[in-house]
Structures are given as C-alpha cells and as structure tokens.
Amino acid sequence: MTMKLPSNPHYVDLNHPQQQQHVLRYNPRALEINSETKMSQEVAGVEVLKVVLPGDEVLQYNPDRNKERIFIGPGLRWEDNVIRATRPGLLKKTLKRLYYVDSHQKRYIPQKREFVIGTVLKKKGDNYIIDIGASEQATISYLSFENASKKTKKEMKVGDLIFGQLLVANKDMEPELVCIDTYDRAVGMGPLPEGGLLFNVSLHVARLIVNPKNSFLLTISKMFKYTIVVGFNGRIWVKAKKQGEMVAIMNCILMLEVMTLEEANENALRVLSSFSQHNSKEATC
Amino acid sequence: MSKHACELNFLSRSDGSALYSIGNTVALASVNGPGEVKKFNRLYNRAYLEVSYSPSTGQSMIGERALESVITRTVEQVILVHLHPRTAVNVTIQEMQSDGLELSTSVNAACLSLLDAGVQMKSTFAAVTCCLTPSSTILIEPTAAEMKESVAVATFVLDGQALNVLSAHQEGCLNAENFNACLKACQTAAKDVFNFYRQALEKKYHTCNEIS
Amino acid sequence: MTSLETWKTFEPESYYKSFLEKNKRPDGRGLMKVRPITIKIGTVTTAEGSSTVRVGHTTVMCGIKAEIATPALRNPDEGFIVPNVELYPCSSPKIKMGPPGEKAMGTSQFLKNVLHSSGVLDLKDLCIVPNKLAWCLYCDVACINYDGNLYDAALTAIMAALQNVRLPVVSYDAENDKTSVASERTLPLMIKLMDPTAEDESQGSGEVVVVLLENGSLCTTHKPGGQLILPNILDDFVKLAKKRVKVVNNLIDRVLTERMDTS
Numbered sequence: 215m216t217m218k219l220p221s222n223p224h225y226v227d228l229n230h231p232q233q234q235q236h237v238l239r240y241n242p243r244a245l246e247i248n249s250e251t252k253m254s255q256e257v258a259g260v261e262v263l264k265v266v267l268p269g270d271e272v273l274q275y276n277p278d279r280n281k282e283r284i285f286i287g288p289g290l291r292w293e294d295n296v297i298r299a300t301r302p303g304l305l306k307k308t309l310k311r312l313y314y315v316d317s318h319q320k321r322y323i324p325q326k327r328e329f330v331i332g333t334v335l336k337k338k339g340d341n342y343i344i345d346i347g348a349s350e351q352a353t354i355s356y357l358s359f360e361n362a363s364k365k366t367k368k369e370m371k372v373g374d375l376i377f378g379q380l381l382v383a384n385k386d387m388e389p390e391l392v393c394i395d396t397y398d399r400a401v402g403m404g405p406l407p408e409g410g411l412l413f414n415v416s417l418h419v420a421r422l423i424v425n426p427k428n429s430f431l432l433t434i435s436k437m438f439k440y441t442i443v444v445g446f447n448g449r450i451w452v453k454a455k456k457q458g459e460m461v462a463i464m465n466c467i468l469m470l471e472v473m474t475l476e477e478a479n480e481n482a483l484r485v486l487s488s489f490s491q492h493n494s495k496e497a498t499c
Numbered sequence: 500m501s502k503h504a505c506e507l508n509f510l511s512r513s514d515g516s517a518l519y520s521i522g523n524t525v526a527l528a529s530v531n532g533p534g535e536v537k538k539f540n541r542l543y544n545r546a547y548l549e550v551s552y553s554p555s556t557g558q559s560m561i562g563e564r565a566l567e568s569v570i571t572r573t574v575e576q577v578i579l580v581h582l583h584p585r586t587a588v589n590v591t592i593q594e595m596q597s598d599g600l601e602l603s604t605s606v607n608a609a610c611l612s613l614l615d616a617g618v619q620m621k622s623t624f625a626a627v628t629c630c631l632t633p634s635s636t637i638l639i640e641p642t643a644a645e646m647k648e649s650v651a652v653a654t655f656v657l658d659g660q661a662l663n664v665l666s667a668h669q670e671g672c673l674n675a676e677n678f679n680a681c682l683k684a685c686q687t688a689a690k691d692v693f694n695f696y697r698q699a700l701e702k703k704y705h706t707c708n709e710i711s
Numbered sequence: 712m713t714s715l716e717t718w719k720t721f722e723p724e725s726y727y728k729s730f731l732e733k734n735k736r737p738d739g740r741g742l743m744k745v746r747p748i749t750i751k752i753g754t755v756t757t758a759e760g761s762s763t764v765r766v767g768h769t770t771v772m773c774g775i776k777a778e779i780a781t782p783a784l785r786n787p788d789e790g791f792i793v794p795n796v797e798l799y800p801c802s803s804p805k806i807k808m809g810p811p812g813e814k815a816m817g818t819s820q821f822l823k824n825v826l827h828s829s830g831v832l833d834l835k836d837l838c839i840v841p842n843k844l845a846w847c848l849y850c851d852v853a854c855i856n857y858d859g860n861l862y863d864a865a866l867t868a869i870m871a872a873l874q875n876v877r878l879p880v881v882s883y884d885a886e887n888d889k890t891s892v893a894s895e896r897t898l899p900l901m902i903k904l905m906d907p908t909a910e911d912e913s914q915g916s917g918e919v920v921v922v923l924l925e926n927g928s929l930c931t932t933h934k935p936g937g938q939l940i941l942p943n944i945l946d947d948f949v950k951l952a953k954k955r956v957k958v959v960n961n962l963i964d965r966v967l968t969e970r971m972d973t974s
Binding site for chain 2: 323
C-alpha cells in the first residue's frame, strides 16, 4: 500500500475538480452542451469540511498504519505523519478522498495543464516570451501552434494575446506554454483575435465562472451574444459586437468579486439592461 | 485587552492586504508575491522576503529599520520560502495611527495580509505586547501613556499551534520571574488573537460562492 | 576541492549535522565552548574612551567621543548617549560599501535599547548645567573583522569603553554665558555596573530562534522563556568579562549558528 505524496506542493492530481474543466473557449451554446456532459462525474461529491488556517491539523495520516489511500491537493502538507494546512481557505474532500484547500488568491502560481492567457513580451530565438502574471515569464515555441512548421511560422507581435496550456510548470523551471494538445490540434487555443477586452479577476472568480455547474455566463448570454476566454491565471478576455457590451460583461463578472452568485445573478440582468438601454438611446440620438 | 479589529482585502491592487488595529494603533499591511525578484536579491533555493515599514509621520529612521528587521525574521521562519525559489515576497506596512503598539499591530497586520494573499505558511503568528507597571502588575496591550509609566515593555510573537515564541523584544529590565509571568500573560492573550484571526477568515470564506 | 569542502558546499545541512551529533563544531570546538575573548582598553588615544574587543576572530573597536550639547527640552537635566555600529567592508566579503546595512542598524538599535533600558549609565550624570550644557557621548563601534557574535562583541566593547571614558571638567560662567573647559583635569564617568549580558540575552532570544530556524537543525532546542539569565551585578571589568564567558556558554546556540553563518 503506497500513498501518493506529491513532492511538488503544487502538484495537482488529475482528480482535482478544478483540473477537470476544459470548457474554456466557447460561445454560450457550447457551454450548455459541455456543462451537461462534463460535470456530473467529478464536481459532484465535493464535501466542504471547514475553514482552515495555516498550521491547522487536518488529519493524522501514517502511511504504514493507515490502509486507506488518500490524496493531498494544494494547500496541504504532510509532515511527521500529520497533514496540516498551509493556506487559509475551505478544506474540501472529494469522493475519491482527495483533500485540498480552496483558497482565494490573486497571484497566479503556474500549474501544469492549466489554461492561461498571456501577453507576448518579445521574441527570443525560436521562442516567444509570454507574460502570464506569474513570478517568471513563460516561453512558447513558434512550432507549438496548430499547423505550424519551420516554413509556416506563427508570427506574433509584441502585445498580442495568446491562450495556451502550460506544458511545463515547476518551481525550478521556467513555465512553458503550448497551443496544441497531444494530437497537434488547437482545440480552441492559439492567439486571440483583435478587438476583445482583457481584464483581471481573482483566481477563484476565474475558477468559479468556468465551473460547468455555474450558469452565470448563460445568464449574461440571455442579453448579448459574446465569446469569452477564461485563463486560470485570472485573466478574462471577452469579445462582443459593441464596446459597450464588452464593458457590461466585464462589470457583470467583476461583481462576483464582492457578491455571492445569487446576488450577482439577480443584478446581472439589471446591469446588462442598463447598458443596452444606454446604447439604444445613443443610437436614437 | 484592547479591542482588535481588522479588514481583509482592504487594497484592491495588491495580492493581499489587511488593515489591523489594536486599541488606537492602526497599521495597514499589503503583500505582493510570490512575484518577480530583482536579480541581486534572487535566491536559488528559496523566496526572498522583503519587509518595509513606513511610519505615519516623518521618514523611516533606524528604529523603523530595526522594526523591519524584527518583522522580516519573524515572517521568514513562518512562510514556506522553499516552495517558491527565485521569487520575492514583499510585505509593506504603513503605520496609520500610533499608540505605542506599533510592533504587535504591524506583525498581526502582516500575518493577516499574508493569510489574505494565500501565501503558504507553516502556521499563523500573532504578537502580543505587555508591560510591567512599577507596582508589578502586568498590563496586556497598554496604551502609550501606560507604557511610559511602566518599568519594562515586552513583546512576544507566538505561533498559532503550540504558542511557542517566535521572537521576543524587550525594553527595560525584567527579572526571570516577571519575564515568565509576562510570557504567560501574552500566551493567554494570544489565544484570543488567534480566535480573532479565525473569525476574520471564516467571515471571508463563508461569504464566498459555493457550487456543489 | 577536497571531498569535505564539496560536502560542505552542496550539503551544508548534513555537513553541520554530522558535527553537531558529536557535540563538536567544524573547527573542533565543543558546542559549549566559548571562543577566547581579548579586551584592550584605551586603544584610541584621541577618543575620550575606547576599547578593542576580540571574540575569536571577530574584532570590534569602540571609540567614545564626547561633545558638549544643549539638553533636550523634554529632559533638561539629561545628557545623550548615541551608539552607532558600523560594519566595514573589510570585515567580511558579504558586507559592501554604502549606507549601513540591516545588521549594522539592528545592532545599533539593540545597543541603544540596552544602554537605555539597563540603566548602565544614568543620563543625569551627563548633565553639566541643567537646560544649558550636557555631554553627548557618541559611541562609535566599528567592526573590522566579522566572524559572528557581533552583539556580544559590540556590547562588551561599548561597556569597556564607557568605563574608560575620562571627561574634562567643565565650568560654566552663568553671568557671561561662557564655558571653559579645563583639559588637564579629568573626571571619570560613574558607571553602574549592571551586567549587560542579561539584557543581551533577553534581547537576543528572538535572534536565537530566528537563526536556528534558518539553519533548520536546532530549532527544537528552543524553549520559550528558557533562555533567561538572571541579571548579575559585577564590580570590575575583569569580572565582567569572566561572567560574560559563562553567560555566553548558555548562549551557545546563538554563537553556534552565527558561526555557521560565517563559516
């Protein structure tokens, strides 16, 4: 009987519910389909235990004595046969006995396989240097785009936005992005088109709105047709027909920073309609 | 004990912040990090921690620099610095209002801002100041006037689990008996401070969104 | 590079641990053994009081300059004592030129705290004429070789130098508002010899913990309140030095870890 103990504290198990959400670039319709199919398996069965502070004992665990295998997710540390919290937050447990602390943060710490939005800072040899809001800049090879080859390079300007997945994220190495999956397909990743609006939110808000059970984005879609890309590094890119609509959507999402989901859902339509009325008035004038 | 109050996430732009007050002493702490580090501060095996303290009036003098040094060393042993090599964690403390308890207020503000930022730590920590009056009674969290009258002032920074001493600072003479009595009194008071921390964070996390 | 040096460079923790298990330090010294202390007084002839202290390789010089100043309005019958610590770049490769670093500032503040709270020197003794004249003692502590345990060395140096201070007699003519200094007659300062190491200890306890945890190996030895030493009153200088050795024995954790930092 072995216990899986991640040496990297940021190790995120595949069973981690937050890692399961691949619904990232979609129009609201696509979300609907995805939300039905994806979530029922993983997100359900997450049990919220309590609020913990760093140093709080979560449980005693001795791998030699305890027969039961457990998984430790982010925000927990195993030392001297005791599992303690290292971050404040809600201690959660999944059906597969994965324990983790759901903590609110604004600073992004890169994790393997997470989807992020980055800004191109410069070109360096065969790589682009990308800012993803972490402590170090990420790199992306010009070959790791769909249909890219030595002859057909992906050309990007400084300041372009890019939506990619972290291939390497490790405390000892600089993060590396890719815009293709293992089958060389883009699956929605790649440079983001011009004319969108980028803004930052807290990391938990970013996780919250891509949660397939969350219908908040659908609420917004009742009003406007829009495209949204959410990076796990707290960056959100929105594109709609009009500038005003994008701002309205941004304000709606920013409400989640301070409100509960119910409150935000109630207020969302009001905010959005005030924007659309404003726009229509402008049009008549 | 004086009244403790705090507001988390007081600043919108920093990664974590807390406004903390004990009695009439108020400090604002903000945390940024783990983020980019200057080249000459870069450590290959751990995060670099920088604490800067600015007083409410005037410039930062040698006293403030010594205070910074105390806070840096306290925070340094609590944060899990080895988890984020080649990064920097910046803690900035601004004294807003002073009534003698600068050290304990800014240590507590620093702790709550680190909690707010979600920086990984071994445990929480809290500072408690006490003073010994000429009539040998111990006052917890005295005012500046009470401190002036007292024989000695001692501040202990205690950790959240076993209430062990992380750092101690003392002005004035204390004999062994009084020193231990002060420590006991501070340890008792620290329990309340930790309960206060817990309430503050429970409040923060209970209002958050849950989907299950 | 020898294999021992390689070990030290790549696995410092296990290197030191292996010595600690045998109650020894890398230089062969026992854990409870203090480095030899040498104290000389009156080493700077141009200063009013001075001393040179060596603790092992740590060498600290202290010179005390006296200036006549006007007392502060808040305390018209008190003089001033201003300690200042400087770490010269020659003392250690880690120290660079420029404004005083954290270590120097921390030690200055520590000395100031000790001098003021221990009552070693009654500031009222420094007053010549209330509201008019008082002595201001600038205690400059210069570290010329830094090999750990700066607090102890600096404090010993400052205490030694203070006892060496000879101040000229100052006569003040109230009518003409003139001050004359008779340079030939000197007057020693009255120093109440309180053992500064007790102070050192209680101040230092915070340091102990921090340093220990940095090295990670000895943090468990720490017990809250366990490091307190009863303040003793000493009469003469030699006795002070001897007493200090005993106290340093108890402070060995700190010496050890600072030593580790520098070695």
